[in-house]
Amino acid sequence: LRNGKIDQFRAEFLELHPYDQARIFEELEESLRQEIYMYVSPEEMADVMEHVDDEEVEPYFSEMDPRFASDVFAEMSSDDAVDIMNQLDKDKVASFLTIMEQEDAQEIKDLLHYEEKTAGSIMTTEYVSLKASMKVQEAMNHLRTEAPDAETIYYTYVVDEDKRLVGVISLRDLIISEPEWTIEEAMSDRVVSVSVAKDQEEIAQMMRDYDFLALPVVDFQDHLLGIITVDDIMDVMDEEASDDYSKLAAISDVDGPNDNAFTSAKKRLPWLIILLFLGSLTASLISQFEEQLNQVAILAIFIPLIAGMAGNTGTQALAVAVRGIATGEIRKQGKVRMMFREASTGLITGVVCGLIIMGIVYVWQGNFFLGVLVGISIMSALIVATIAGSFVPLIMDRLNIDPAVASGPFITTINDLISILIYFGMASAFMNLLV
Amino acid sequence: LRNGKIDQFRAEFLELHPYDQARIFEELEESLRQEIYMYVSPEEMADVMEHVDDEEVEPYFSEMDPRFASDVFAEMSSDDAVDIMNQLDKDKVASFLTIMEQEDAQEIKDLLHYEEKTAGSIMTTEYVSLKASMKVQEAMNHLRTEAPDAETIYYTYVVDEDKRLVGVISLRDLIISEPEWTIEEAMSDRVVSVSVAKDQEEIAQMMRDYDFLALPVVDFQDHLLGIITVDDIMDVMDEEASDDYSKLAAISDVDGPNDNAFTSAKKRLPWLIILLFLGSLTASLISQFEEQLNQVAILAIFIPLIAGMAGNTGTQALAVAVRGIATGEIRKQGKVRMMFREASTGLITGVVCGLIIMGIVYVWQGNFFLGVLVGISIMSALIVATIAGSFVPLIMDRLNIDPAVASGPFITTINDLISILIYFGMASAFMNLLV
Numbered sequence: 001l002r003n004g005k006i007d008q009f010r011a012e013f014l015e016l017h018p019y020d021q022a023r024i025f026e027e028l029e030e031s032l033r034q035e036i037y038m039y040v041s042p043e044e045m046a047d048v049m050e051h052v053d054d055e056e057v058e059p060y061f062s063e064m065d066p067r068f069a070s071d072v073f074a075e076m077s078s079d080d081a082v083d084i085m086n087q088l089d090k091d092k093v094a095s096f097l098t099i100m101e102q103e104d105a106q107e108i109k110d111l112l113h114y115e116e117k118t119a120g121s122i123m124t125t126e127y128v129s130l131k132a133s134m135k136v137q138e139a140m141n142h143l144r145t146e147a148p149d150a151e152t153i154y155y156t157y158v159v160d161e162d163k164r165l166v167g168v169i170s171l172r173d174l175i176i177s178e179p180e181w182t183i184e185e186a187m188s189d190r191v192v193s194v195s196v197a198k199d200q201e202e203i204a205q206m207m208r209d210y211d212f213l214a215l216p217v218v219d220f221q222d223h224l225l226g227i228i229t230v231d232d233i234m235d236v237m238d239e240e241a242s243d244d245y246s247k248l249a250a251i252s253d254v255d256g257p258n259d260n261a262f263t264s265a266k267k268r269l270p271w272l273i274i275l276l277f278l279g280s281l282t283a284s285l286i287s288q289f290e291e292q293l294n295q296v297a298i299l300a301i302f303i304p305l306i307a308g309m310a311g312n313t314g315t316q317a318l319a320v321a322v323r324g325i326a327t328g329e330i331r332k333q334g335k336v337r338m339m340f341r342e343a344s345t346g347l348i349t350g351v352v353c354g355l356i357i358m359g360i361v362y363v364w365q366g367n368f369f370l371g372v373l374v375g376i377s378i379m380s381a382l383i384v385a386t387i388a389g390s391f392v393p394l395i396m397d398r399l400n401i402d403p404a405v406a407s408g409p410f411i412t413t414i415n416d417l418i419s420i421l422i423y424f425g426m427a428s429a430f431m432n433l434l435v
Numbered sequence: 436l437r438n439g440k441i442d443q444f445r446a447e448f449l450e451l452h453p454y455d456q457a458r459i460f461e462e463l464e465e466s467l468r469q470e471i472y473m474y475v476s477p478e479e480m481a482d483v484m485e486h487v488d489d490e491e492v493e494p495y496f497s498e499m500d501p502r503f504a505s506d507v508f509a510e511m512s513s514d515d516a517v518d519i520m521n522q523l524d525k526d527k528v529a530s531f532l533t534i535m536e537q538e539d540a541q542e543i544k545d546l547l548h549y550e551e552k553t554a555g556s557i558m559t560t561e562y563v564s565l566k567a568s569m570k571v572q573e574a575m576n577h578l579r580t581e582a583p584d585a586e587t588i589y590y591t592y593v594v595d596e597d598k599r600l601v602g603v604i605s606l607r608d609l610i611i612s613e614p615e616w617t618i619e620e621a622m623s624d625r626v627v628s629v630s631v632a633k634d635q636e637e638i639a640q641m642m643r644d645y646d647f648l649a650l651p652v653v654d655f656q657d658h659l660l661g662i663i664t665v666d667d668i669m670d671v672m673d674e675e676a677s678d679d680y681s682k683l684a685a686i687s688d689v690d691g692p693n694d695n696a697f698t699s700a701k702k703r704l705p706w707l708i709i710l711l712f713l714g715s716l717t718a719s720l721i722s723q724f725e726e727q728l729n730q731v732a733i734l735a736i737f738i739p740l741i742a743g744m745a746g747n748t749g750t751q752a753l754a755v756a757v758r759g760i761a762t763g764e765i766r767k768q769g770k771v772r773m774m775f776r777e778a779s780t781g782l783i784t785g786v787v788c789g790l791i792i793m794g795i796v797y798v799w800q801g802n803f804f805l806g807v808l809v810g811i812s813i814m815s816a817l818i819v820a821t822i823a824g825s826f827v828p829l830i831m832d833r834l835n836i837d838p839a840v841a842s843g844p845f846i847t848t849i850n851d852l853i854s855i856l857i858y859f860g861m862a863s864a865f866m867n868l869l870v
Binding site (some may be wrong): 348353360382 | 452486627642669672673677679699704706710715729732734737738744746747754758779780783784792813817848855
């Protein structure tokens with residue numbers, strides 16, 4: 001395909017959607033990529049780069065001619081350019097910015113200042129705004145000329161003389177308005193905006209709940225700074241979901257299709273080693289009860305069952321709490337109500353599971369007291385574990401730590417400890433009934 | 436506010452965004468809700484109902500006058516009406532449909548046929564389509580009149596005389612085209628469509644990757660049946676993420692802010708009881724090694740540590756595999772490569788953790804052979820558990836079972852079993868070195 005036939009390749013390649021171009025591009029060897037850099041314009045390359053995963057884009061920009069690379073950045077949406085630059089090392093970014101034209105460079109520099117995961121870092125500055133005093137007819141003409149460079153023209157924000165946000169008008173409303181009206185008459189002044197420092201997860205919630213296609217971003221004096229479009233928010237939703245999910249499983253990052261075994265191991269080992277030390281604590285706890293174990297070795301049989309059940313129910317309570325915090329549901333209802341509900345849920349599940357296992361153990365081992373001991377241990381362990389599973393993330397949220405860090409395995413390991421303490425505590429108290 | 440002052444309440448309430456109206460509405464007591472039903476139009480009520488959680492909407496429709504309720508359904512977007520009807524019981528739905536006007540009822544009936552979670556069930560039939568032979572000017576006029584009833588007019592799909600999908604034109608392109616062109620000249624014929632039976636998760640991936648605001652849904656002969664808009668897809672993304680997340684924690688449904696303790700317990704108990712039986716299997720496995728435990732009671736100390744580590748690493752591998760299957764990444768790369776990578780990752784993490792724990796046990800217990808035993812057990816358990824964590828979901832995917840069902844606690848419990856077998860197996864083999 002691409003041995004010589006440049007025109008044909010260009011024609012076919014550029015017909016594709018940039019997402020597909022990016023997939024093909026990633027499959028190529030470096031020498032072929034170099035040819036592509038020669039035969040496509042920076043603008044065309046920018047489209048491709050916007051559809052490559054941010055974390056994998058670094059080598060491509062390193063192998064490009066720096067002049068070409070900085071042209072590509074200049075042609076990209078400013079928000080996408082910034083996302084990629086956040087992945088590159090600082091010296092390289094600085095050198096691209098110096099080659100770039102003043103105006104483009106300034107735009108990107110401004111965006112690079114905003115903290116990651118805030119409105120400022122995901123907004124784009126390529127938007128069209130209208131003045132309140134314009135006529136509808138004028139506004140349509142303005143949109144027609146600006147359309148090719150803007151991220152969206154379906155929602156246009158209206159500003160006053162001081163660039164303060166005063167309204168919003170959809171293209172839909174614009175085309176059904178009379179041409180001689182002013183924008184002020186045609187627009188809606190109930191415009192919802194977000195502050196530049198707002199967290200991206202909250203913005204995603206808002207856009208989903210209110211079905212917005214775009215949201216204006218303002219500073220503290222209500223000056224319009226940029227807009228966030230729904231396509232960026234879909235990426236945010238995916239990122240946040242994947243984040244919560246990874247943390248529940250205690251891995252730093254679940255998305256790594258191109259990782260090799262070493263990279264995967266590097267992502268998982270830190271958690272495993274921490275858990276290994278926590279697990280050693282459990283072991284040393286049990287060793288305190290060596291005497292009881294020597295007397296009634298059968299006690300050991302139920303250790304994994306009790307610890308496991310406490311871990312399972314803790315993970316369930318944790319997942320509900322973390323999700324509730326993430327969606328803001330818990331703040332609405334109050335934490336006390338949530339805790340009370342979890343305690344009651346723990347009580348119900350504990351009693352049910354406790355009775356079942358009591359029956360199983362009694363029938364299986366023919367030892368009534370052992371059945372009661374295991375049953376009551378499971379019951380207490382489930383109650384405590386359920387409360388711990390919901391309490392720990394709530395406290396972390398209070399301390400402004402991301403509650404998802406209290407991930408599944410941590411809660412599980414903590415609940416292992418608690419449940420074994422309960423089990424052996426009871427066993428030693430009623431030793432005389434067991435022997 | 437609402438004791439008598441109906442006009443004022445109407446004015447203030449209806450100024451709000453329907454999402455906020457829904458939040459207020461949900462807080463009211465039944466008597467106040469009844470007043471609202473009297474003072475708002477079915478159309479206004481439809482907007483509110485579209486923003487209430489589908490699972491909580493049932494009581495409201497039951498308490499409404501059936502005539503009013505069916506008018507509300509008729510005014511809703513057909514896709515939202517169907518989502519809600521899927522939550523109501525069949526007799527009630529049938530009675531609403533009989534009161535409704537023929538045309539609206541037919542539209543909803545058609546949609547009710549589609550299987551849940553497919554394109555058919557999330558698409559809306561309120562769209563505008565254009566004929567390829569229309570002039571741009573005509574098309575603009577057509578859009579102006581149809582705009583109020585359509586879900587979106589930003590992307591309009593173009594059909595031929597047989598209602599077959601032949602192209603797409605964005606409002607953006609429409610306003611920059613010359614009025615006397617035909618749609619056929621102005622449109623793009625590279626239109627991406629989805630079949631009515633396609634899974635909603637795949638559609639969400641597509642819309643995110645290609646940054647679409649809308650997608651046309653077609654039948655097997657390419658006839659345009661409906662469209663899917665980005666706001667529906669955001670709900671799908673949330674639902675799917677929450678689904679994967681719930682399953683990783685083994686709860687049927689994580690979203691239940693208004694659940695009481697009994698409902699919560701009912702969602703969690705089935706899983707806990709199944710896990711209780713699986714846990715009893717582990718217990719009965721250990722009981723096979725009672726003799727060894729009687730000889731070396733200290734063996735029991737390390738049971739939770741070994742089982743716990745196997746569970747943790749299994750959960751990590753599981754999360755990566757489930758996510759990889761969900762995003763389609765694994766299908767791209769091939770399962771064999773994935774399995775090979777997981778096995779290598781298991782080997783690396785196993786060796787590292789095994790060596791660490793060997794050191795800890797040796798220093799702590801002063802028993803070299805015990806250290807070696809625990810170390811080698813952890814090493815083998817991690818390798819096997821990592822492979823199991825990724826293998827089980829792959830097999831389930833092959834058997835067309837949703838791999839997320841192999842949720843965290845299941846893998847954990849299975850890995851408990853395997854790791855304990857390894858541990859006691861080795862302990863009995865080398866008993867003479869330990870005693």
